[in-house]
Amino acid sequence: MIRPSTWSGLLAGIFAIATIASTASAVDDVPAICDAAKQLTGQALPRRAIALIGSSRQECRAEYDAANDAIIKAETKRADGEAAGSIRDWELALSLANTALALDSENAKAATLKAQAAAHQPPHTLLTKAEAAWQTTSDRYAEPLKTVALPFGIVLTGLLVVARVAVVARREWPKVSNGKRNWFGSIGALALVVASAGLTIGGGLPDIPLPYTNEVLNSRWLLPISVLTLSIFGLWGVARWLATRLRLHVEVRTSDGKIDEGATGHAIALLSDLAGAPAEGLEVPHGADVNVLNGSAITGTPEGRVAKLLVDLIQTVIGVTPWQITVDVVSQDVLSVHVSRNGRPAGSAVVERQALGLDYDVTPTDNSDSHMETAANSQGTKPDLHRFVAAVVVLALTKYHDFTGLYGTTDWRSLGLHYVATAQLKDGQQARNALARALDYDAGNLLSQVAFHYEVARHDVTSERLKAYAVWLKDLSNDTNCTGHLKRRVLHSRLAAWINYGYAADGPRIDPEIRAAADDLVAYYVAQKQLTQDGQTNTASKDLLMEQSKPAAASLILHVDDYYQSHGTAITITAQQRAQVGEWLKRGTGPLGDYQVGCYYAARPSPDKAAAIERFRHASMVNELADWMGKDPQLVAFRNEDEFRAALQADPRTDFLVLPRLEPFTRHLRAIGVIEAGDLASYEGNAVGLAAPLGIGVRHAARMIVLGKIGKSAEASEDLKQFSVELCAELLTRGKADTIDDARSAASHAQAILNAVQNRCNVWPKDENVISDWLKRL
Secondary structure (H helix, E strand, O other): OOOHHHHHHHHHHHHHHHHHHHHHHHHHHHHHHHHHHHHHHHOOOHHHHHHHHHHHOOOOHHHHHHHHHHHHHHHHHHHHHHHHHHOOOHHHHHHHHHHHHHHOOOOHHHHHHHHHHHHOOOHHHHHHHHHHHHHHHHHHHHHHHHHHHHHHHHHHHHHHHHHHHHHHHOOOOOOOOHHHHHHHHHHHHHHHHHHHHHHHHOOOOOOEEOOOOOOEEOOOOHHHHHHHHHHHHHHHHHHHHHHOOOOEEEEEEOOOOOEOHHHHHHHHHHHHHHHOOOOOOOOOOOOOOOOOOOOOOEEEOOOOHHHHHHHHHHHHHHOOOOEEEEEEEEEOOEEEEEEEEOOEEEEEEEEEHHHHOOOOOOOOOOOOOHHHHOOOOOOOOOOOOHHHHHHHHHHHHOOOOOOOOOOOOOOHHHHHHHHHHHHOOOOHHHHHHHHHHHHHHOOOOHHHHHHHHHHHHOOOOOHHHHHHHHHHHHHHHOOOOOOHHHHHHHHHHHHHHHHHHHHHHOOOOOOHHHHHHHHHHHHHHHHOOOOOOOOOOOOOOOOHHHHHHHHHHHHHHHHHHHHHHHOOOOOOOOHHHHHHHHHHOOOOOOHHHHHHHHHHHHHOOOOOHHHHHHHHHHHOOOHHHHHHHOOOHHHOOHHHOHHHHHHHOEOOOOOHHHOOOOHHHHHHHHHOOOOOHHHHHOOOOOHHHHHHHHOOOHHHHHHHHHHHHHHHHHHOOOOOHHHHHHHHHHHHHOOOOOOHHHHHHHHHHHHHHHHHHHHHEOOOOOOHHHHHHHHHHO
16 A cells, blocks of 8 residues: 555656656747747737747847837837828828838837828829839730730621621521520630631641651641631631520500600510519419529610610620510500511511400409509500510510420410419409410410319319319329429319318218329429438429428328328328428418418318418418308318307408409499499499490490399398398309399308308308398399
């Protein structure tokens, strides 16, 4: 056992050895400290040198003195500089400040003096110095190049002019992708630069000795042949780049031939919206899914003769804008459109409102962009004919550029009608009529096919029509033109239709078609690499619509999978993928997506009422979804929940002019004093007098008068007075408001009408007999 005294001795010995080692080490480091201090002084950092020397002042005496001397000299120069500044000799002050900083760069007062002196330098001094520097640079570098640069520039300019002429000389240029076009342009430009250099330098190349022989290759013609080859290739590459650029110039001219800047800007905005914006629409494509003009330059002609002449000259000589679009406004109802490419006609059309069946008033849709409905649209509340200008241009572009998003559309009238129907028309019947006409012009327009069938069948409540709609969607999904976002929309609507079909028939069911629809939607997201086999998303999609679609898609997929799992089976989705899809539910989406997510929460075996109501609140901001919420067969049970009624059911509507038959004409009806149902009923026997100020047919006016009489009759009933607008809306929905006899025949549907009012409103008539008796007395 070691005694305590022994431990003490050992510890003392160890401490002594460590102290000696430390001292020896410190002694060994002194030369390094001195060298480092010397270097710091040489770098104008004497203050740091002194700090480094520290307690080694005796060992590093020379280095310490040098650093201290530098600080003193710098301070002296700084003081002299301040004295010079006090008598406004700023040039001397600046020189002394620079000297001080050269000795001690951390002298803050010297730095301040330098900034102050520099600020007081006269402009001519700075200008003189800059001029001298420029002259030196010019003499050294520019002068020797003058004899070469000028001829080189002339030759290169000449070749570029030839390339510009070649653009117009060739009638047709082949389609080419953006990547290949830029590659051709870059390589072509490089070839022209090299060829210009060869033509400028001139002369010949030395003869080239051939290996393994005593002969030489006469290179007298090698340079001319190389220059000629490079010139031809360069001209072809640059000309192809110029000719195939996607740059457009638009101008809209009034009937007297003047440029209308407002209308031009409006046309450019619509063209950018149709073909230069990301895809929109969860289930119905808004416009087209074309994004080919995203980032492309679309210009207009400025007002003023000088500015217009200059723009025309640049476009003609340089040719950087191959596409020219000219719109002549013949009248508010007729436009003439001419499209040219590289100076040659590429398309033309006459847009006539009457021929397109659009001679009526409309109001903007809830989801239309405000900039599309500004004062630039000179056509008031009628369908905007400038949307057809955009359609003409996009269809002309398809002949020369490859892009997706039209899905088989080949007729500008069909595309324009689809654009108007999905972006501007609010009234469902007007939208359906426009879409039907679009399909008359072009049956292969899958955009309009999807939109038209959605309008007709998506919110139907009969199982037969929902089943037919789902089957039609399945067939459409196999069409070769059904790709991209359109395929996603079709697969999404197909699964939603099958789910509604189950509820409209006799409740959810195990059905091979429903499972196949769910499997296909999951497979789509897997194919798009939004879901991988291990359930992990590769990367977040940069496609905004793809991201917005995920919560709604998740609600449909999980709804079916939950039901199948409760019956001991499942759809084709792994546990990891299901977890990933479950995360999608938490993301933000649009009103329709919110509605579908709300339906999932509401229809679960154990409903999440708070989550469902929160989503329904967002969706109810759109009138169409608020109306459908009261009819959706999937929500039959949830609508009876007290929380739903308190949060989402509204007071009965009181504004008679919100009815779909009247709403498009609200402004004109108010102008002639029609506010309530009785005002409309007062036109009985005078349909012509109502039709004239509204600009509609006599039969349409007669149906409005019938609606007024029905509403007036309901207002006369004490039991139904507050429900008059709701009852008229239900009769319109059922097609029972065209004649009084039609309305009377609806007495047999009194219970259904009562149910509809109950689903929408927080108060309702006491029973169906009140409604039935009223209808019979009409």
